[in-house]
Amino acid sequence: MTAIPLHFELPESLTATKFLKKLQKKIDFEIASQQYTIKTFYDSFDWRLYSTDIICELNQSKSASHVSLLDRNTGTFLALEEQKDMPQFSDQFRKGRLKTQLSALLEMRALMPLSQLPHQAYRLNVLNKDKKTVLRIRLDEYESLPNRISLQVLKGYEKALERTSLLLQNVLQLKPTTPCSVLDHALKLQGRKAKDYSSKLSIQLEPEMHADEASIIIYRQLLRSMKINEINTIADIDSEFLHDFRVAIRRTRAGLSQIKHTLPSPIVAQYAVFFAWLGQITGLTRDMDVYLLSYKQYKEALPVSLREDITPLYEFLKQKQQQAQKELAEKLSSPTYRKQLDAWEQFLKKPLAKKDKGINAKISINKLADQRIWKVYKRIILEGKSINESSPAEALHDLRKTCKKLRYLMEFFQSLYPKEDMKSLIKALKDLQSVLGDFQDFEVQETNIKHFSEEMMAKNTPSNTFLAMGVLVQYLDSMKCKARNEFAAHFALFEQSENQTAFKHLFAHKA
Incomplete structure (x- = not known):
């Protein structure tokens, strides 16, 4: 009907x-x-x-x-x-x-x-x-x-x-x-259309495109994402503007380090330093945002009798976030930042013919993508296999960083490969990243909550708050151990023969 x-x-x-x-x-x-x-x-x-x-x-x-x-x-x-x-x-x-x-x-x-x-x-x-x-x-x-x-x-x-x-x-x-x-x-x-912004990458590349041309397209889209989120990061509208701003920074840093030799070495070296600085100056504000977003979870993890005692921690975190946000806004409005970002934008706008060439500039982007993805994938397998119950936390942190590099490479180049195959492999990688990220996050939060308690002692904080924070530290430690214990199963899933065959089929035979 x-x-x-x-x-x-x-x-x-x-x-x-x-x-x-x-x-x-x-x-x-x-x-x-x-x-x-x-x-x-x-x-x-x-x-x-x-x-x-x-x-x-x-x-x-x-x-x-x-x-x-x-x-x-x-x-x-x-x-x-x-x-x-x-x-x-x-x-x-x-x-x-x-x-x-x-x-x-x-x-x-x-x-x-x-x-x-x-x-x-x-x-x-x-x-x-x-x-x-x-x-x-x-x-x-x-x-x-x-x-x-x-x-x-x-x-x-x-x-x-x-x-x-x-x-x-x-x-x-x-x-x-x-x-x-x-x-x-x-x-x-208004000259707009619905869904005109997404934090997800959607970069269209052609397989035979020269690697330098493709890398410029990638960096331009990442710069656009940075600029879109920048003004609302400064205004502190909500925490996700800074998050998306930082993701664009991290992706750019990964591109500069992993899309090898497509741009002039001096340019890569100069902007690797600049984007590393951007990552550093945005870190504290993002950390405070995460703590505030996690506060409800923190409170619910405590016994009912201690939940109200944790309130001074929220006020402490809020003040710390506001101060960090103020300092970040000043840095993102500074001539130092503006000059560097404008210079990067002008470099990306220059005609390719006028740019110096890296040694991989004129190979096809499909070939370079195969080489880079396959190499980083094999590194993940080696690093993951070497981790056992006695491995230090740093081994898992290093693997997490390598997984991020592979994830960004796959997202940069996903238009070059069958959509469903890439979607499946990225999901498998995200599942591994999830447990590694949890382990890292809980470890850092556990350490920092201990540091915060030391800072709060000078602020006449009630003693029951420190008791509640102690219980919270125990909770974070238990969650960290849980993630650590789950790593082996998650890595085994990622390493399974079906995924290995898929990675080899997509990337190794041409690399």
Whole structure:
């Protein structure tokens, strides 16, 4: 059975007044309300709501203001809550359906305004012969977009919905549309489109492309990601801007060290130092962000009797994060940073013919990718096999770094290989990285919580807080040991013959 259209777009020449006059000749209705309304669409910077087919709106008028979540495909309300202004984070909403849905999707990301649309909102009640309301119509008259009609069925009066929908299509010649078309139209007016940012790499390379040309394409995309996230990192909108900024830095450093000899050696050496410095100056702020994001987990790991005693740790971490963020913002606004980044951008813009050549500059990127991926993969297997129960923590940390290099190489070059094969191998690598990352994170957090307790002693911190922090250190140590004990099983899965055959088939026969 074909679904009955519920949403319609009016021709540009058809104003709300003209439409109402036309409609009045066909059906009996009353105008229940007419209000000047401001509709503002919100989403996270990386489109977490839109990507799961959800639209978030704040509708503000003189008489009411509410936040709503709608299904992007059907226009169905998923949640609605009275709210004067839009909170920045999901945990700032009142407890309820809206908060539950947003928290699961947004996590640590802030809601940011996408587009604001002032409009006149008419609410019409369609009446039957007995003057009972059998259908509700919403008419939105926008200043710069096509006007829209939405139908709301009332239980028991489905026939009225069907008749009115057919009337709008066949008699008034209105075009059915999708619930999300308003947002898409508004974004288009701004020169944007939905999902125009993702932290995931999507680099399109051709197999026979020269390696120097391909490496420039990779570095340009990474620089773009840095610049997109930079301003909001400085503004401290949410923690993920700095995270994505740092990921672009790490990927660039991996490219400079692993995409061998495609650019002039002096350039590689100069910018290896610059990006290492960037990694260093952003490290403390990111660490503090992670501790604050982990605080809820820390608290829940404690016995109930100690959970409130850990509160001074949160305040300590918050102050430390704010100070680190302030210092980072100053460094990212400094002439030193600006000059170096601008010079890197200008180098990447220069025509290839004017660049000095590395010894691998003119080989095909497919050949270089095969060589580099296969070499780093074999190194992971050797390093992983050498780790046993008595191996020091540094051995696992070194393997984690090697895994990162392979992951970045595979992400840089994934367009050169069959999509599903690369997806499967990257997933296997991510699973190994996960346990290595957990081991590293818990070890660092355990060490730093001990250091924080020493710093907090000078701040007249209550003694029960140190007791709670001691229990937290024990928890982190147990999680570190758990990750350490799980390493062998995860490595065995990565090393399994199926993966070895796949890596060899994709990379070794041409390397």
